[in-house]
Amino acid sequence: MMVAASEILKPTGQKPAALTIDGLSLEFPTYAGAIKALDDVTIEIGASEIVGLVGESGCGKSVTTMAATRLLPEGRYRVTAGSIRLFGRDPFAMDETELQDVRGKLVSTIFQEPMSALNPTIRIGRQLVGVIQRHEAVSEAEAERTARGILKDMLIAEPERIMRAYPFELSGGMRQRVLIAMAFSCNPGLIIADEPTTALDVTVQAVILRLILDRAKRTGTSVVFISHNIAVVSQLCDRLYVMYAGRIVESGPTRAVLEAPQHPYTQALLRCLPERVEPKAELEAIPGTVPNLLDPPPGCFYRPRCPEANDQCFAKPPSMAPAPDHIVACWRRETIQPSIKASEATQ
Amino acid sequence: MTIMRIIIPRFVMLFFVVFGVAVITFIISHLIPGDPARMIAGDRASAETLMSVRRDLGLDRPVWDQFAIYVSNLLHGDLGTSLRTRRSVAGDIATFLPATMELGAISLILSIVIGIPLGVASAIYKDGPIDQVARTISVCGISMPVFWFALVLVLLFYAKLHILPGSGRIDMGIALPTRITGFFLIDSLLEGRMDAFWSSVRHLILPSAVLAFANLGVITRQIRASMLDVLQEDYIRTARASGLRRRVIIFNHALRNALIPSITLLGLALGDLLYGAVLTETVFAWPGMGTYVVTSIQTLDFPAIMGFTVVASIGYVLINLIVDIAYMFADPQIREIG
Numbered sequence: 001m002m003v004a005a006s007e008i009l010k011p012t013g014q015k016p017a018a019l020t021i022d023g024l025s026l027e028f029p030t031y032a033g034a035i036k037a038l039d040d041v042t043i044e045i046g047a048s049e050i051v052g053l054v055g056e057s058g059c060g061k062s063v064t065t066m067a068a069t070r071l072l073p074e075g076r077y078r079v080t081a082g083s084i085r086l087f088g089r090d091p092f093a094m095d096e097t098e099l100q101d102v103r104g105k106l107v108s109t110i111f112q113e114p115m116s117a118l119n120p121t122i123r124i125g126r127q128l129v130g131v132i133q134r135h136e137a138v139s140e141a142e143a144e145r146t147a148r149g150i151l152k153d154m155l156i157a158e159p160e161r162i163m164r165a166y167p168f169e170l171s172g173g174m175r176q177r178v179l180i181a182m183a184f185s186c187n188p189g190l191i192i193a194d195e196p197t198t199a200l201d202v203t204v205q206a207v208i209l210r211l212i213l214d215r216a217k218r219t220g221t222s223v224v225f226i227s228h229n230i231a232v233v234s235q236l237c238d239r240l241y242v243m244y245a246g247r248i249v250e251s252g253p254t255r256a257v258l259e260a261p262q263h264p265y266t267q268a269l270l271r272c273l274p275e276r277v278e279p280k281a282e283l284e285a286i287p288g289t290v291p292n293l294l295d296p297p298p299g300c301f302y303r304p305r306c307p308e309a310n311d312q313c314f315a316k317p318p319s320m321a322p323a324p325d326h327i328v329a330c331w332r333r334e335t336i337q338p339s340i341k342a343s344e345a346t347q
Numbered sequence: 348m349t350i351m352r353i354i355i356p357r358f359v360m361l362f363f364v365v366f367g368v369a370v371i372t373f374i375i376s377h378l379i380p381g382d383p384a385r386m387i388a389g390d391r392a393s394a395e396t397l398m399s400v401r402r403d404l405g406l407d408r409p410v411w412d413q414f415a416i417y418v419s420n421l422l423h424g425d426l427g428t429s430l431r432t433r434r435s436v437a438g439d440i441a442t443f444l445p446a447t448m449e450l451g452a453i454s455l456i457l458s459i460v461i462g463i464p465l466g467v468a469s470a471i472y473k474d475g476p477i478d479q480v481a482r483t484i485s486v487c488g489i490s491m492p493v494f495w496f497a498l499v500l501v502l503l504f505y506a507k508l509h510i511l512p513g514s515g516r517i518d519m520g521i522a523l524p525t526r527i528t529g530f531f532l533i534d535s536l537l538e539g540r541m542d543a544f545w546s547s548v549r550h551l552i553l554p555s556a557v558l559a560f561a562n563l564g565v566i567t568r569q570i571r572a573s574m575l576d577v578l579q580e581d582y583i584r585t586a587r588a589s590g591l592r593r594r595v596i597i598f599n600h601a602l603r604n605a606l607i608p609s610i611t612l613l614g615l616a617l618g619d620l621l622y623g624a625v626l627t628e629t630v631f632a633w634p635g636m637g638t639y640v641v642t643s644i645q646t647l648d649f650p651a652i653m654g655f656t657v658v659a660s661i662g663y664v665l666i667n668l669i670v671d672i673a674y675m676f677a678d679p680q681i682r683e684i685g
Contacts, residue, residue: 069588071584071587071588096593099590100590100591100592100593101590102590103587103588103589103590104588104589104590104591105590108588108589109588111581111584111585111588113581116580116581116582117581117582117584117585118582118585119582119585119586119600119603119604120582120604120679120680121603121604121607121677121678121679122599122600122603123679130589130591130595130599131589131590131591134589134590134591134592134595135590166679166680168679168680179585182585182589
């Protein structure tokens with residue numbers, strides 16, 4: 001019998017948040033010093049909520065979610081502040097066996113590289129059945145039936161043939177469908193989709209994202225979409241978090257963030273989107289580079305690249321300005337401004 | 348079907364390899380100083396005796412004729428007659444080869460059964476105490492000269508402690524098991540002769556330990572290195588993110604892939620057993636191919652040396668064939684595409 005994870009974890013009728021990260025700071029010690037990968041990151045993913053986590057490469061998006069599932073290499077990182085609650089439980093209080101029970105059952109991750117994320121020497125069917133039988137007390141035949149069913153849901157026409165195949169016999173898009181099927185196979189309460197389409201052709205990206213979204217909506221699964229492409233994420237998510245250099249710089253309902261982006265970084269990100277620029281117009285890039293997290297500059301991390309920076313921005317990092325819904329970490333935004341130039345081209 | 352696609356070309360190649368080896372051994376045997384007829388007839392033989400020995404051996408004929416006769420005999424499975432034993436070289440090899448194969452098989456099994464788990468443990472507990480021990484063992488195994496290690500073992504277990512025999516395949520007082528396969532362990536069991544079986548086991552311990560030790564080092568290192576590579580792979584992260592048990596990830600997901608690059612190495616190790624056997628067999632007076640070829644070299648017994656070379660090269664080609672077939676079983680990409 002299959003039970004959705006969210007059902008088990010509903011003691012009082014009120015569904016707990018899928019993932020709550022509160023003021024998490026995390027660093028990687030190296031010989032050259034500690035790399036401060038996350039600084040005071042606060043994220044909340046509610047039950048059945050679809051949330052986007054956006055930022056450029058290396059800003060800490062994956063580190064945040066991998067810390068929550070404790071998939072970062074043990075002993076190579078240090079949590080210096082903050083706490084994580086995964087369905088109300090602290091992953092750092094769990095031992096290895098408990099973590100194994102949680103991964104795949106309560107929270108699944110879909111990774112970026114479908115080409116290398118499946119075991120090359122094991123048939124697809126065996127890999128799916130292995131995961132299902134790990135978490136559900138079902139017979140092999142039953143697990144196979146479940147696997148076939150999910151593959152079908154992933155719009156795979158011949159699930160039997162795919163299950164007999166080895167990964168190298170499948171295209172990238174097909175492999176990613178298999179990985180999505182694997183992630184959903186035990187009805188987890190939370191799916192972390194870590195750049196699930198970055199490595200795929202644009203032609204299949206939309207299909208893959210749609211598959212994740214539709215199934216999540218149907219099963220009431222929460223999803224975190226991680227992406228460096230704010231356009232992709234904005235079409236899927238209820239809410240957005242924008243990360244820069246290990247900090248959350250802006251968050252709020254997708255519509256509010258897109259239509260009235262407050263943080264200069266979010267505004268710049270939106271100006272970089274080719275689809276938002278007039279034909280033949282010059283495509284923008286954000287000048288400068290991300291700060292070195294081994295020795296970060298004082299104050300706001302975006303300050304060296306920010307056109308609006310002033311003395312206050314040097315002094316100390318801005319805290320998240322508490323506003324009803326839409327939140328921004330910027331000294332230059334005392335109050336949420338209703339409209340900003342970049343929003344004029346919103347679709 | 349696919350298996351045949353791999354095997355048939357190999358057999359065609361086998362023919363060319365053996366021919367090439369025959370040409371080279373023939374040339375070398377004629378370039379090396381030393382007169383086989385003189386070796387047989389003795390230092391004080393008269394010129395006439397020497398001539399008649401030459402005629403007997405065909406050494407008085409032109410080189411081309413000698414080569415033609417040699418190749419034609421080879422094709423008939425006739426490796427010539429040993430100058431020393433006066434028996435057919437093919438017959439001699441049939442007598443000595445099983446002893447070498449028995450020793451080689453036991454040492455290969457030992458080195459695999461110990462080396463693979465040691466390599467896996469070494470990779471999982473990288474830089475831990477197990478890894479340190481395993482690395483020390485493999486460095487010793489790789490760098491210790493075989494003959495020296497053999498002598499140390501003989502000195503210790505035979506000469507000092509008197510707990511294991513130091514030479515031969517079986518105790519003098521025990522009748523040899525009837526020859527069925529030529530493997531004493533198998534033959535004695537088939538006959539139900541437990542005394543012969545245990546005596547053979549005791550005789551196998553030291554030489555197979557010596558041979559296995561060198562291979563063990565190589566295998567442990569290779570498995571450790573490829574396990575470390577595989578454990579970094581994306582699909583291992585997928586398996587961890589799916590909550591699979593550690594044991595399942597290591598043995599079903601990682602080891603299976605880590606074995607693929609090790610197959611070639613195991614093939615080489617099998618070949619090395621032939622080399623290693625020459626030294627080890629000499630130290631332990633093991634009546635196998637190694638002892639046979641060393642004695643043949645000392646007496647300039649060219650037909651025997653050439654026969655050994657041809658058989659050894661056939662062995663190498665067969666080992667390569669086994670390696671290719673093993674790849675097909677281990678790597679589905681090779682199996683399905685060919």
